Structures are given as C-alpha cells and as structure tokens.
Amino acid sequence: xxxxxxxxxxxxxxxxxxxxxxxxxxxxxxxxxxxxxxxxxxxxxxxxxxxxxxxxxxxxxxxxxxxxxxxxxxxxxxxxxxxxxxxxxxxxxxxxxxxxxxxxxxxxxxxxxxxxxxxxxxxxxxxxxxxxxxxxxxxxxxxxxxxxxxxxxxxxxxxxxxxxxxxxxxxxxxxxxxxxxxxxxxxxxxxxxxxxxxxxxxxxxxxxxxxxxxxxxxxxxxxxxxxxxxxxxxxxxxxxxxxxxxxxxxxxxxxxxxxxxxxxxxxxxxxxxxxxxxxxxxxxxxxxxxxxxxxxxxxxxxxxxxxxxxxxxxxxxxxxxxxxxxxxxxxxxxxxxxxxxxxxxxxxxxxxxxxxxxxxxxxxxxxxxxxxxxxxxxxxxxxxxxxxxxxxxxxxxxxxxxxxxxxxxxxxxxxxxxxxxxxxxxxxxxxxxxxxxxxxxxxxxxxxxxxxxxxxxxxxxxxxxxxxxxxxxxxxxxxxxxxxxxxxxxxxxxxxxxx
Amino acid sequence: xxxxxxxxxxxxxxxxxxxxxxxxxxxxxxxxxxxxxxxxxxxxxxxxxxxxxxxxxxxxxxxxxxxxxxxxxxxxxxxxxxxxxxxxxxxxxxxxxxxxxxxxxxxxxxxxxxxxxxxxxxxxxxxxxxxxxxxxxxxxxxxxxxxxxxxxxx
Numbered sequence: 001x002x003x004x005x006x007x008x009x010x011x012x013x014x015x016x017x018x019x020x021x022x023x024x025x026x027x028x029x030x031x032x033x034x035x036x037x038x039x040x041x042x043x044x045x046x047x048x049x050x051x052x053x054x055x056x057x058x059x060x061x062x063x064x065x066x067x068x069x070x071x072x073x074x075x076x077x078x079x080x081x082x083x084x085x086x087x088x089x090x091x092x093x094x095x096x097x098x099x100x101x102x103x104x105x106x107x108x109x110x111x112x113x114x115x116x117x118x119x120x121x122x123x124x125x126x127x128x129x130x131x132x133x134x135x136x137x138x139x140x141x142x143x144x145x146x147x148x149x150x151x152x153x154x155x156x157x158x159x160x161x162x163x164x165x166x167x168x169x170x171x172x173x174x175x176x177x178x179x180x181x182x183x184x185x186x187x188x189x190x191x192x193x194x195x196x197x198x199x200x201x202x203x204x205x206x207x208x209x210x211x212x213x214x215x216x217x218x219x220x221x222x223x224x225x226x227x228x229x230x231x232x233x234x235x236x237x238x239x240x241x242x243x244x245x246x247x248x249x250x251x252x253x254x255x256x257x258x259x260x261x262x263x264x265x266x267x268x269x270x271x272x273x274x275x276x277x278x279x280x281x282x283x284x285x286x287x288x289x290x291x292x293x294x295x296x297x298x299x300x301x302x303x304x305x306x307x308x309x310x311x312x313x314x315x316x317x318x319x320x321x322x323x324x325x326x327x328x329x330x331x332x333x334x335x336x337x338x339x340x341x342x343x344x345x346x347x348x349x350x351x352x353x354x355x356x357x358x359x360x361x362x363x364x365x366x367x368x369x370x371x372x373x374x375x376x377x378x379x380x381x382x383x384x385x386x387x388x389x390x391x392x393x394x395x396x397x398x399x400x401x402x403x404x405x406x407x408x409x410x411x412x413x414x415x416x417x418x419x420x421x422x423x424x425x426x427x428x429x430x431x432x433x434x435x436x437x438x439x440x441x442x443x444x445x446x447x448x449x450x451x452x453x454x455x456x457x458x459x460x461x462x463x464x465x466x467x468x469x470x471x472x473x474x475x476x477x478x479x480x481x482x483x484x485x486x487x488x489x490x491x492x493x494x495x496x497x498x499x
Numbered sequence: 500x501x502x503x504x505x506x507x508x509x510x511x512x513x514x515x516x517x518x519x520x521x522x523x524x525x526x527x528x529x530x531x532x533x534x535x536x537x538x539x540x541x542x543x544x545x546x547x548x549x550x551x552x553x554x555x556x557x558x559x560x561x562x563x564x565x566x567x568x569x570x571x572x573x574x575x576x577x578x579x580x581x582x583x584x585x586x587x588x589x590x591x592x593x594x595x596x597x598x599x600x601x602x603x604x605x606x607x608x609x610x611x612x613x614x615x616x617x618x619x620x621x622x623x624x625x626x627x628x629x630x631x632x633x634x635x636x637x638x639x640x641x642x643x644x645x646x647x648x649x650x651x652x653x
Contacts, residue, residue, distance in 0.1 A: 054643035167553045174546035175511060178518050178539060185535035192535055193521055216588070223584055223615075224577030388615035389626055392608050395588060396630050399604075403595075404644040412592045420585065427571050428503050446538040454532035 003133045010355030014062070014363050022059045023360050025051075026066025027367045033067065034074015035382045036390055041071035042327040042436075043214035047397040049207055049334055050404045057338035058353050062360040064334045065314075066367070068327055069121060072270070072310045073368055076113045076303055077379050080106055089270030089306045092278045096291065096298030103294050107238030107376065112248050112296055113303040114372040115240075120256045120304035121365040124311035127260050128318075129358060132347075135319035139344035144455070145462055148448035149469035151441050154266040154322040156476030158434050166480070169431045176435035179204050180442020187450045199410040206333040206440055208402040208415040213432050214326070215398045216419025219391050221426060238376065240296065248300035251281050255304030262305075263312025266324035270309050277305035311361055317342050318354060321444075326436045333440055337405065501562055503571040508553045515546035583614035599649025604631035 013019060029051070033044030045067050052060035075090035080097035093113065100109040142150065159169040182193045183203025194200040240248065255277040262273040281301040282291045291298050316322045321343025323329035335342045346354050372379070402415040425432055456462035463469050522543055525536030573581035587610055594603040608627035617623060638644040 050638070050644055051642060054641075167549065167556060171508070171511060171546060171549040171553055174542055174549060175514065177542050178515070178546060181518075181539040181542070187533075188529075188535055190525070190535040192525060192539070193518075216584075220573075220581055220584060223580040224573050386617060388612045388617045391584065391615060392611045392626070392630060395584070395611070396604065396608070396634055399588075399591065399595075400634070400638060400644065400646065403646065404638070407645050407647075409592055409596055409647065412595075416585070416588050416592065419588075424503075424507065424571065428500070428507050430504075430507065449538060450533045458528070458532060 003129055006351055006355040007129055007359060009352065010357075010359030011362075013058070013352065013356040014359035019059060019062055019356065019360060020363065022055065022063040023066045023364045024367055024371075026063040027070040027364055027371055030067035030070020030072075031074040031077075031368070031371065031379060032070075032382060034071035035077050035379050036074075036385070036394075040075070040214070040218070040327075041068055042210070042325075042330055043218050044068075044071040045327055045330045045334075046207065046210040047215045047394060047401055049330075049337070050397065050401040052334065053404055057335075057340055058356050060334060060338050061331075061340075061353070061357050062364075064331055065357060065360065066364040068331060069117075069307065069310050069361075069364060070368060072306055073114065073117050073303075073372060074379070076117075077110060077376070078383065080109045080113070080299075081380055082383060089274050089309070090302075091271060092274040092302040093299055093306075095278070096293070096295050099292070099294035100296065100299065105237075105294065108240050108244065108296065109299050110376045111238040111373055112240050112244065112300045114369055114376075116248065116252045116255060116300045116304035117307035117372075118365050118369040119252050120259055120306070120308035121311045121368075122362060123256045124260045124263065124308040125358065125361040125365065128311060128315050128361070131264075132315055132319045132358070135315065136344040136347040139320050140348070142344070142468065143466075144448040144451040145466045145469045146472065148445060148452055149463065149466075149472035150320060150322060151445045151448065153472045153476045154316070154324070155434065155437060155441065157266045157479060158324075158437055159480070165429065165431050168429075169434045172425075172431055173434040173438045176438025177442045177445070179209075179435075180439050181446070186443045186447045197410075199408055202406065203443075204439070205402070205405065205408075205411050205414060207337070207405055208411040209418050209439060210326075210330055210333065210436060211398045211401050212415040212418025212420075213422035213425075213436065215394060216415060217422030217426060219394060220419060220423040222387065223391065238373065244296045247297050250284075251277075251297040251301035252304045254280055254284075255301040256308045259305035259308025259310075260312040263309040263324070264315055266316055266322055270306055270325070273305040273309045274302040277301040307365075311365075314358075314361070318346065318358075319344060321346075323437055323440060326433045329436050329440045336440075500571065501557060501560060504557050505554065508550055508557060512547060512550035512554065515543045515550055519543035519547060580615055583611065587611050587614065595647045595649070597650050599652055600646040601631050601635045602649065604634070607631075 014023070029048055030041075030044060033048070034041065045064055048067050049064070052063050055063065072089060076093050076097070079090040079093040080101050083094050083098040097109045097113070100106060155173055159166060159173055180203070182200055184190070184201060185192055191201050258277045258280065259273045262276070278298055278301055281297045282288045285291065285295070285297065313324045313328050316324050317328050317332060321332075321341065323332045332342055340346065340350065340353065398415060399412055402411045403409060405411070422432060452462060463473065518539055522536040522540040525539075526534035527536045527540055528534050572578070587607055591603050591607040594606070605627050608630040609623050612623050612626060635646055639646055
C-alpha cells in the first residue's frame, strides 16, 4: 500500500510538464539512436549523457531511462527495414520482421513491435513496483559482507554467461577492476597509480571510457563495413488485422513473463529472453513452419520480451545497486554523476526520486507507443542519413560528453584511447561488458571487502558465518559450474550478445 | 586472429604484472586492516594467473585457416576511413586547447565528412557550421556545459 502511495506521488511529479518533456525528449532521442545502425543502447545512452548535465538529478535519470528504452525500440526499425539489428536484442526480430517487410507488411511488423513493447514494458514496470520495494527492504539488512558477495555474484554471472569466452571474460573483469583502482583509495583516501599525472588522481572517468569503448569503437567498426540499403516499404498500412492481433496476444503475454523473469538476473543480456520467447512461440504454434517466413508472433514475442527485459533490468539496479548489463551500468554511472547511489538506501533516502523515475517508466512506455505508431515513416527516413554525417555527429557528442563532465581534454584522449582499445578487443573477440561492469563496481567492491576484513580482523571466515553472503557466493559458483560442464544453447546465445 | 589474441593477452599480462609491482609499492596492510595496495595486489595476482591460463589456452588452440585469415588491423578503403577518424579525432583534441571548440570542430566536421567520401560542398559547409558554432551555442547557452574557448582568444 505504501508503495502504491509513493507511486501515485511519483506519477504526480512525472506528469508535470517539465518531466513529461524530458521523457518525451529521451524517447525521441533514444529511438533516433536506436534507428541508426551500429549504435546500440549502451553507446546511445552514453553519448547523450552531456544533454543531461544541466538537469536536476530526477530529470536527468528520467531522460536517460527514456533514451535507454527508446533505443531498445529503435533497433527494431532497422531490423525490419534493412535486416540489420540496431542493437543485439533485435537480432531475433530480423528473422520474421524482415520477411514481413519483403511481403509488404513492414508497417504491421513495426506496429506489433510497438504494441508488444508497450505491453511488455508496462507490465514489467507493474511487476517492478511489486518486487523492488520488498527486495530493497531485504537488502537493507545487508552489511558490507553481503554487499561484497552480491557484487561478486553479479560480476560472476555476467562472466559465467560469456560462453566459450569465459576465461577471457574473467580476465576482462579483472582488467576493469584494476582500472577502477586508479585514483584515490576509497577507504583511506591515499592517492594511487597516478604516476604524477594530475588528472589520474580523479580516477579514470567512466563516461569517457564508455564513450570510447562503445561510441568510438562502434564507429571505427562501422567505418570498415559497407553501407546497406533499405527496402521500399509502405508504412502507411500498419494496423494489424483481427487474426494478426489474435495471433499476437498470446505471444505478447508469454514474452512479457520471459522478459521480466530473465531481466531480474544480472548478466543474462537482452538477446537471451528474446530468443527464448521466439523459440517458445514456435514450439506452441500449430503452424511452426510459418516462423522464419514472416510470422507476426515471431516479431511480437521477441519485441515484447525485449522491452519487458529492459524494464525488469532496472530492478537489480534500483533495489540492489547492481547493474545487470552495460547499458544499465551506463545508467548507474549517470546516477553517480548526479550524486545518487542506486541501491536499497535510495528507497529510504530519496523515495521521491526513485518513485518519480519508476512512474516515468509507465509514462515513457506510453509515449513510445504514441511516437512509434504514427511516426514510423519518419524514423525510417533517418536510415537515409549518410554515414559521414552520422559519424561526425556522433563524434561531436562523444567529444562534448568526455570533455564536459570535468572540462578536461585529458578525458577526450582517454575516450580516443579506449575507442581504439575497444575496436581491437571486439575484433579479437574479447567481451567488453564484464570490464564495464567491473569498472563501475570496482570502488564499491573494494570498500565493501576492506570494511568486511576490518570487521573480521582480516579473516575471510566471516563469509562463512553469514548465510546470505554464503548463498550469494554459492549461486554463481553453481551457475558457472553448470555452464562449464553443460555448455549448451545458452552459451551459444551469449556469444552474439553484446548488451 | 590467434596471433592477435596472443599479443592482446600478453599485453594484459604485462598490465597485470605492472599493477602487481605498483601495488607492492603501496602498503598491503596497516594497523586498521587492509591497506591501499591490498585489493589491487590480489587483483593483479588473479589477473596475471588468468592471463597466463588464457595464453596457454590460445596457444593450444588448433590453428584454423579461416580464423587466421581474419585481419585485425583495418585495411583498404575501410582502413583509410578508420585512420581518418582516429587522426582527425586526435587533431581536434589537440587543436581545441589552442583554437577553441568552435573553430576546431568546424574544421574537424568538414574534414571528416570529406574524408568519409561526401563532396556536396554546400551541405558540408552547413553541417560543419551547425556542428560547431550551433552545437557550441546550444550546449553553452541552453545546457550550461562549458566547452574550451581556446588559448589564442584569451
């Protein structure tokens, strides 16, 4: 009941003109970024951070969250029209979405994707409201011992689901954690690894690193590839027929459940729920042979699961302070830039902020539906922007974003350096996501571990005395063990997932 | 590809060993408990062990011709576009300090669009001006983001 009262107060704030405009701007910009091939939600959210520098924390988070799920939807447009997923989660949408476009049903495919995204996102946010408060209340009982175990569990799950690259993912996690050690020691305040470079005593900035690894690296990869052509689609006919609506209803329901449940688990990534929802739909269908040839249920299930996942992934961030994917890590970075630490204390200390943001998820989902149904033709026109202008435009944002936070040109160099490193790591098949999550969790992990060891007089046995910590540490061990000894479809899925 | 992965893992091993050496220069423990060097020291140890394990694992991989043919560094026309982005980005970072955001970005935008193959001069001029003076105005006036003015103007 208390949650409902808070949510109503959140709606009162989220529906003010100011926050409505921020959500609208975020949805528009996110969709725009998602439409542009090669720029995923993580890169999109990162490069648009500078737009929120002057906003109040609530407004900044509302706008960035809207950018996130706008980008998740925007990726669908390229999947359907040019068979190129705008982000990893839209890979599955290509299978039937592009076939529908070839049959002259592109408008219907995009409409059902928008409707599925709205339903999945809204129902997942309802579930978020129900789950987040009890989870945060439980997490309030956690001390540094449990928090350290929780962060280890989160990172291990991300690593464990990296498939055949598990060893490389572990190494990337350690590299990310080591990079997070640069700067001032979070417990004693002693400067570390500065090498006399003044800028390094502030630590390696999260924003320039993310902009480099995602924004610049993706542009460098795209610069090597050939351009693709959009099919000429009639986007005026978008209303699904009664049969199509009936066929999609079950797919949307099942996609919501799969997307929400898997969104709660750190490291699963968006492609797993979309693929699982698609496979389930094919299994339950009386005519599975239609799948891959333009079945509307294929598009509906994948897109619903995608958006339900995107909203559910906010639960571990808001309730526990654990980012479950690189995009959520970017959002966590935005929280921290604005002086807010996500986690259970947020519900106690800043309830007005957290509930306004949650209410804005509902508003954002509705705005996305309103924007995407009638304006799909407009979004499709964006695909005609030449790469040269797109590249220059994105780099302007990257330069401003890297420089703007601390007014430091050193950070622009950091962005460029990490852009080249990110390009090479992608080419060499090293997973980047674990390093990003480790970079943001590093200082908190160190603080928790050192406080724990100070409490125990240096003994690691304290982890055995705390049942919650023991369980949290056991979960990733079991999951990783199971994946190592039975590497199956799940691991194969993860290989292509970059989110 | 295999060779590239070996080199990259070797670089990461060197990074971990460097971090190990540097963390040993800090105190690992003090009278209150773990010191500033404690966490990075153990991370570097774990990282070095993982890097060695990965090196061995890549070394033992059977070489596949398809895999080995994959070029890591950019080449051909794509390589020229790649290089243009990197060099121009480095140049604009250097130039911003001296001539400021507006002028540096004006030149950067025009040069990058030309380097990436566009030749419509009116379009390039319009984009370069909007992407430099226009963006500067929006960010400094409306969004309160400070951007470099350049030493030569001050």
